[in-house]
């Protein structure tokens with residue numbers, strides 16, 4: 001009572017203040033329940049800290065608890081006689097990672113590695129310093145903890161290409177069983193053909209919760225342009241607009257840390273805040289141990305009797321390999337690092353670029369979100385009711401189109417959609433997180449000043465352009481140098497021009513004109529003098545507005561020993577080394593024509609199965 005009186009001087013004879021106090025303490029305890037330490041497996045780091053060292057060696061050490069690494073560690077630990085150690089540089093995920101509406105909230109926080117690309121005058125030119133921000137998750141669950149959760153496997157053609165490059169066992173029909181092993185399709189819609197998706201696996205998949213009716217405008221507008229809808233994207237041989245599946249259920253995110261790391265696994269030790277510096281190879285190139293820094297202080301070296309598996313992602317894995325002396329010899333020598341194995345680590349970096357196309361809509365009917373709506377959303381969430389925070393406006397609907405042929409089976413552009421009410425805080429958040437320079441940020445927000453806004457992001461699915469990743473020093477704390485490579489091949493610019501010429505016609509459709517849609521002309525200093533919407537204008541627009549859609553892959557590419565671009569073989573073993581494998585986005589021979597998380601989960605499942613086969617172990621649950 002005293003507390004309330006002091007805060008708001010409410011006159012209460014007693015019962016009102018008592019109830020108010022009860023309400024506040026209920027809200028606080030519900031909030032604390034949303035995300036607590038008890039949800040995750042124990043941190044072995046405390047025991048390590050107390051003991052000052054490890055009590056024994058491990059059979060397997062997995063580096064990185066991300067989309068693939070958590071799967072690998074969880075699956076290996078199913079063999080109860082194996083001792084498995086999982087080292088993760090981050091800690092437990094924050095509460096915002098739980099709910100889909102906050103999927104961008106961890107960017108630029110301590111749960112994000114916060115990488116940036118090198119400016120190169122070809123792309124990212126409307127960003128501050130002409131550099132794109134590349135967020136990567138630093139937590140249990142890795143980037144799966146901060147991603148937009150879209151679940152799409154990739155096309156049959158993607159995996160046929162992987163196999164044809166000399167990687168037996170990676171054709172679509174081979175990898176399908178590993179996708180399905182992880183999957184638990186929870187959607188009750190009739191869209192999904194029985195048997196196409198796995199059921200009963202650990203990773204829950206469902207359609208996003210969304211009541212945003214603008215989805216039907218997008219579907220109708222695209223239909224008028226000749227691009228219809230599709231029920232599912234199982235093999236990627238579909239094109240169309242579809243309500244995609246997500247690694248979430250009812251608006252709550254599911255990461256591989258949640259799906260694959262079980263709390264009651266005594267033979268799996270997980271150490272958080274364990275920043276791996278290097279893998280130590282002996283004279284016979286056998287990976288013997290891992291050296292890491294715990295909690296920013298004490299350094300430990302821990303031995304693996306069987307294998308070490310690197311799953312630190314497309315940036316972390318090549319960095320650790322190079323710091324361990326595995327990489328391009330000349331580059332390592334230039335930094336004074338020892339050369340153990342001369343391999344093209346860090347080359348062949350591929351990413352999906354993303355290009356926002358901005359429309360003003362609903363000029364006469366636009367409205368601002370109210371504070372009351374935000375409060376209601378939080379209150380409903382805490383009370384376990386239907387809440388806007390469980391909605392995913394951005395990606396509930398996704399489109400895949402082929403820009404060269406309306407009927408072409410393999411898409412070259414994917415779209416995700418972002419609808420904002422007038423003067424929306426979400427749009428301001430997006431502009432800040434993407435890192436647009438001041439002039440362009442202001443110009444984007446102008447589109448939202450007096451109207452609602454619709455942004456469609458054009459993702460270029462099969463880029464020819466490739467970049468590279470190198471070290472800036474031999475210090476493990478220094479972020480690597482990233483040349484994203486975007487638009488270094490003119491064919492990628494041409495694909496984008498074709499896509500822009502399709503999407504610029506949306507306002508002409510009946511569906512969009514009913515919503516008073518107009519393409520928003522951005523204030524791009526370098527492009528303003530060019531004829532608006534000409535190919536030259538679009539070229540300039542592309543080079544300025546291109547940013548990442550966060551899918552880097554390929555920096556430790558899979559391929560046979562005869563392939564001079566390959567780092568690991570088809571069983572994911574590092575060429576020339578023993579007891580060392582890579583299992584994460586780095587191994588992709590080429591980027592899949594879909595969001596990359598599903599393929600990373602599959603790589604983790606397949607990689608763990610290959611290890612079990614090699615040691616002739618079967619899963620014991």
Ligand SMILES: Cc1cc2nc3c(=O)[nH]c(=O)nc-3n(C[C@H](O)[C@H](O)[C@H](O)COP(=O)(O)OP(=O)(O)OC[C@H]3O[C@@H](n4cnc5c(N)ncnc54)[C@H](O)[C@@H]3O)c2cc1C
Nearest residue numbers: 064066067068142143147148149150276313316585595597
């Ligand atoms: C904002 C955003 C949105 C995205 N949206 C989608 C989407 O909707 N759908 C989709 O399919 N994909 C999406 N992606 C991409 C997808 O999430 C990634 O491709 C995938 O998570 C990569 O998995 P990984 O296992 O290779 O690496 P990660 O999941 O990044 O795991 C690597 C782990 O290793 C740890 N690590 C790194 N270095 C070290 C070190 N030195 N020592 C110890 N630990 C280390 C990291 O902290 C991390 O936990 C998105 C990505 C981002 C950033």
